[in-house]
Amino acid sequence: MSLIVMKFGGSSVGTPERMQLVAQRIIERQQEGNEIVVVVSAMGDTTDDLIDQSKLLNPNPSAREMDMLLTVGEQISIALLAMTIEAAGGKAMSFTGWQAGMRTDAVHGKAKIADIQPQRVLDALKSGHIAVVAGFQGTSEAGEITTLGRGGSDTTAVALAAAVKADLCEIYTDVDGVYTTDPRVVKHARKLNEISYDEMLELAHLGAAVLHPRAVEYAKHNNVQLVVRSSFTKNEGTSVKEEAIMEQGVAVRGIAFEKNVARIKIMGVEDVPGVLANVFGALAENSIDVDIIVQSGTQNGKADFAFTVSSNDKDKALAVIEGMKEVVPYREAVSEGDLVKVSIVGAGMVSNPGVAAKMFSTISSLGVSINMVSTSEIKCSCVIAADKLNEVVVALHTAYGLDANEQAFVGGPAERR
Amino acid sequence: MSLIVMKFGGSSVGTPERMQLVAQRIIERQQEGNEIVVVVSAMGDTTDDLIDQSKLLNPNPSAREMDMLLTVGEQISIALLAMTIEAAGGKAMSFTGWQAGMRTDAVHGKAKIADIQPQRVLDALKSGHIAVVAGFQGTSEAGEITTLGRGGSDTTAVALAAAVKADLCEIYTDVDGVYTTDPRVVKHARKLNEISYDEMLELAHLGAAVLHPRAVEYAKHNNVQLVVRSSFTKNEGTSVKEEAIMEQGVAVRGIAFEKNVARIKIMGVEDVPGVLANVFGALAENSIDVDIIVQSGTQNGKADFAFTVSSNDKDKALAVIEGMKEVVPYREAVSEGDLVKVSIVGAGMVSNPGVAAKMFSTISSLGVSINMVSTSEIKCSCVIAADKLNEVVVALHTAYGLDANEQAFVGGPAERR
Incomplete structure (x- = not known):
């Protein structure tokens, strides 16, 4: 007998018909001889409807009261x-x-799970019930109702799976797994049978729609075995675990990309200690996330360096840099938008030299310039012009042998919560 | 500085405009120098909408899950x-x-309050907040979410007022107080300034729409001073307390009536010990509420007796009686519907002989027969034909000097929860 946590997103329970399909699926899984804990998000538009209601009364409500309001969405779903x-003939008990x-910390709207005391859930299982738990929510030590913020319900499912020592945590969604790349860009994108936690994290921008990075981190840390699969088909889905078998001996698992990248270059910076700390400290204080940072060699005591930010933060970042000219003297700062970041991801890269070289040569053979490069043990990222994105991803997908024989994507709008 | 509990029903917060009026009202009350605890019901149609949603999925859900579902109504209201x-510039904290x-017992759908530990509400007041508490709900000792059933939010307000030692509990509703009788029947019905708990209880059938009898009992038991007043006007309302001053020296405070009364007569019953206990025990087991019971004298070891039930229970009651013929032998049982019960209520009756006599003579002078009579220290009830109700109530209202000079009723559909 296995203990399985099954997580369903809001669109999976968005209509009475879908709710009934999901209930049937859950009962079948129990009848196969498993103990079942279900985690569910708010149904379809419930959250948006509640937000609309609140806006009529207060355009800027406190985070505490917003949490009081929004947590009813999941309470409706579980009941x-x-x-x-x-x-449908099953035995179930719902739990807020x-x-x-x-138990979470006290940060309303983006609380972090502190610890879980799932005794009542375990008691429900012991008495033969299916335990249906509200995703996305918890309470602080003081008894304040909180929401978990980004990736909430996925994180609830994974954390609960760790707490009840589940054998498996199944994330049901409206796509049937994790793909080698975005099937909207590459028609021959292929569903992966297995992927490691680290690869999944690197593929976050591909995978965010089906599985939130925070949930993956939690799963890795607690060694929770995950499966991403479709609510609407019986396909096997993608298994996310510590050691994933690399299919066909290829080094690259998938290709991720991120749009809306901008680059800021600061040239002729006085090379004194603490320069980098000053610059990036100031950007962090202004809530600007910096991604790739590249420093070129020093010349005559002056350095050039460049970094990428989201296009939305480009002008703000430049203003911060210009405001620091007295503290960190430099010759010139320029920005450039309309860029994208393409990454190849695979745990096998570290033991396969030449994998990165193939990326550079593939991109070059298309006559596309590489603006910046960043590597880690399991990925290699290149920043290129935005209008070259699709042809580069398609060429890399073929170059690394990822193409499927036929298109296998079963799609729909991705779920976010 | 006074501590005031203000309770608002669902229709008082049913639209954004009304919600804003209520918020303004609450802030004003605080600015007058009071500490404020607010109890609020689910908005307008929320509860019905949730019930409709559940019926699509399960026509007969468990009471536990129904409580999980319906309690979100009040959580939305409080947030x-x-x-x-x-x-509107106030400081508020909501509490489920x-x-x-x-804390309640564990009877889902009609839980009773067990005890209240309002520390967090008191802490909120101490920090200058208005505490906004969800009516109608609680949790059992095992942490199960419960609803209070009939009169729920009124009872929450009164019980909380007792627990926080409030100086006053104001029940805001869509009428401006308790009336001498139903203004739809008697145009000259007059709003009462004061009424005692016992009188309010006897007037329950008049007052149920504005104040649930269970809440009145709780208030009497805990000596909580109540005021029933309008959400939409600044009129003074009706004060409900232990000792109410009788206005104008009259003995009768108001006239209540109950429609849909049926009478069952059992004739020629063997007069052996335990007969009454047998009959009314069997009725209670079948969930039939019996109101007035009259036993006439015994003749030749046989007795006649009669009792009233709701018209809805008439046939069921008769069937129960007929099923008992072997245990309780009798000659004949007959039933009669289309009756009503009219009651005069007033704490002054006990010291004013002749008050009941005036009731009988007033009814007789209209040529109306009195079928049954029942009296207590503060009321006298007569069962009469249903089609005579209005003229009898109008005549009694005049006879006991209750008529106002002009119509003062500010009405609307009454709130129930």
Whole structure:
């Protein structure tokens, strides 16, 4: 007998028909001889409807009251799903975040899970019930109701799976797994059967829609075995675990990309200690996330360096840099938008020299310039012009032998919460 | 400085405009120098909408899951009301039932309050906040979410007022107080300035729409001073307390009536010990509420007796009686519908002989037969034909000097929860 956590997103329970399909799926999984804990998000548009209602009354409500309001979305889902399971002949008990023992810190709107005391969930399983737990929510030590913020329900599922020592955590969504790259860009993108936690994290920008990076980190840290699969088909999905078998002996698992990248170059910087700390400290204080940082060699005591930020932050970042000219003297700062970052990801890269070289040569053979490069043990990223994105991804996908024989993507709008 | 509990029903917060009016009202009350605890019901149609959603998925859900579902109605109200108070410049914190320490027994759908530990509500007041508490809900000792059933939010308000030692509990509703009788029947019905708990209880059928009898009992038991007043006007309302001053020296405070009364007569019953206990025990087992019971004298070891039930229970009651013929032998049982019960209520009756006599003579002078009579220290009830109700109530209202000079009723559909 296995203990399985099944997580369903909001669109999977968005209509009565889908709710009934999900209930059926859950009961089948129990009848296969498993103990079942279900984590569910708010249904379809519930959250947006609640936000709309609140805006009529207060355009800028406190985060505490917003959490009080929005957590009802999941409470409605769990009660209705438990009723639907009952109607289909199953035994179910629903639990809010606090009832399931989801203890968080006190940061409303983006709380972090502190610890979980799932005794009531375990008691429900012991008495033969399916335990249906509200995703996305918890309570602080003072008993304040909190929401988990980004990736909330995925994180609830993974954290609960770790707390109840589940054998498996299944993330049900509206696509049938993790793909070698975005099937909207590459028609021959292929569903992966397995992927490692680290690769999944690097593929975050591909995978964010089906699996939030924070949930992956939590799974890696607690060694929770994950499966990403479709709510609507019986396909096997993608297994995310510590050691994933590399298919076909290839070094690259998938190709990720990020749009809306801008580059800032600072030239002729006085090379004194603490320069980098000053610059990036100031950017962080202004809530600007910096991604790739490249420093070229020093000449005559002066250095050039460059970094990337989101296009949205380009002008703000430049203003911060210009405001620091007295503290960090430099000759010139320039910015450039309309860039993208393309990354190849694979745990096998570290033991396969030449994998990065193939990336550079493939891109060059298309006559595309590489503006910046950044590497880690399991990935290699290149910043290129935005209008070259699609042809580069398609060429890399073929070059690394990732193409499927036929298109296998079963799509739909991705779920976010 | 006074501590005031203000309770608002669902229709008082049913639209954004009304919600804003209520928030303004609350802030004004605080600015007068009071500490404020607010109890609020689910907005307008929220509860019905949730019930409709559940019926699509399970026509007969468990009471536990129904409580999980329906308690979100009040959680939405408290969050939105707290936000609205914030938007108007006030400081507010909302609390669900369990956060406010509303501990109940474990009977889902009709839980009774067990005890209240309102520490967090008191802490909120201490820090200058308006505490906004969800009506109608609590948690059992095992942490199960419960709803209070009939009169729920009124009872929450009164119980919380007792627990926080409030100076006053104001029940805001869509009428401006308790009337001498139903203004739809008697145009000259007059709003009462004061009424005692016992009188209010006897007037329950008049007052149920504005104040639930269970809340009145709780208030009497804990000596909580109540005021029933309008959400939409600044009129003074009706004060409900232990000793109410009788206006104008009259003995009768108001006239209540109950429609849909049926009478069952059992004739020629063997007069052996335990007969009454047998009959009314069997009725109670079948969930039939019996109101007035009259036994006439015994003749030749046989007795006649009669009792009233709701018209809805008439046939069921008769069937129960007929099923008992072997245990309780009798000659004949007959039933009669289309009756009503009219009651005069007043704490002054006990010291004013002749008050009941005036009732009988007033009814007789209209040529109306009195079928049954029942009296207590503060009321006298007569069962009469249903089609005579209005003229009898109008005549009694005049006879006891209750008529106002002009119509003062500010009405609207009454709130129930």
